[in-house]
Amino acid sequence: MESVLITGLGFITSIGHDRTTVAHALKELRSGVVPWDPLPGTTLPVKVAGTLKGFDLSAADPAGWVFPDGCAIDRQTLRSLPPHGACAVLAVHQALASAGLIPDDCRDGRTGLACASGGSPQVMHQRLTAMERTGWQRGHPLGVIASVAGTLNFNLAAHLGIRGACCGFVSACASSAHALGYAADAIRLGRQDRMIVVGAEDLNVAMLLPFHAMGAVSLEADPARASCPFDACRSGFTGTGGAAVLILESGRTASRLGSPRLARLAGWGEAADGLSVAAPHPQGDGLARAMKLALTDAGINADEVGWVNAHATSTPAGDRAEALALQRVFGHHRPAVSSTKALTGHGLSLAGAMEAAFSVLALQEGFIPGQANLVTVLAEGVGLDIPRETRDLRPQIVASNASGFGGANVCLILTHD
């Protein structure tokens, strides 16, 4: 079976818009979570978020969006994009460049695209409201393309001229981890030589506040206390948006092209809880099985794992379930465990790809991010090795977890090549 290498990375995240800045933020535990006031003059219950610095994607018309210096997108591309789609375009170009590729390389028919986002509730709301005002007679002609789940595939496939696989993944917060797993399989099975994997999500009221209605979002106003994974006082997740992109290539393709061999996606596993539409299994049953399946798939023993990049979002139920799952899978072996969501916030469909990319940085640059914002470890986590400070230690193997609604669980195993 073909090996799967990660040869390029792209980031538009709350902790940075390039690899160097992101890596420094992870090492130094520099948070991207800041006070958030997207609707001045109102009193939103949610006070902080992992914002994209230098971006203003709030205008209804993409023509009014503001980008930081060095981030520009032509109007023809912008016109059918949701806010997170603009981030995805920027991150894709960044990832292609880091892999030594140009966009035309994507047109070879052996390059596929796997995307994950929840669509854009904001754009859908704007477009439906405008259409309703006309008595449902007239609407923006690109409203569907820019808003429904799948918007990333539609836009990026056309933008890049993808002629191979093109697919979207929707499993909520496990979506882009699923995309990575299935993309890896496409390469392992010889169906594609290269896969571009994209995770992205809007950060705005329409995307985040519905989660408040579920009681899932932290209402803390202090950024240091809002997202505190594995802490006994955690009260919900903190939102973020943006995009992360990973370029996957077969070992043979990478060798032929001399691509950067950043890391290997050695295996993955998925398993569902079969229990609730939203809540995780109380003992983390599905996640534990996903981790075991991933280790088996990669041919790796649990005691070889150096760092678990946890899904932990800072929700009471989710972190408890993951802690119990980790206890069950790793037993007496204690890999370092931390969740980078303390720094970034939780990116929903973006999370799996973003955190897999962070894991690649840890492998490459030799560090294990500490668990930011941790004061008192939750009871179920006692016995886990949750470092409070970053360790200057190169992990040999990283397990990156992701869980989503419906009890979907994914674990990705990343190693050095």
Place this chain on the structure above:
Amino acid sequence: MNALSTKTEESLRQELRGFPASTVDAVLSLREEFTPDRLRGAMLGVLEFYLPKSGTRSLTRISDETRLGEDLGVDSLTLAEAAFKLDELLTVPIETHETAQVKTVGALHTLLCEKLGLLPAAGSGGEI
């Protein structure tokens, strides 16, 4: 009273965020004098914004006979997008089936004039 008199300059500028200054000026000029010529200028400014970069013909000069598809590379989706913007700006309902019939710059101008109760000046040229 004209189609834009109920909108403030600020709200129009908001609606046209990201558009070239020349387009904003052309639209704002309609608030002072709502004539077919000024409507044409505003229409061309909006249309220019939506034109694909790789038009099949030089865009420096166009006439009423200029064909939207063959000459300017405007596909049906792009025309619908421009028409929707004009619909919102001018608060004039432009139906999808109406834009489907529009093949030239002059036909689009005529459609707008008719809807806004203006008589188009015949055979006018213009710059994009």
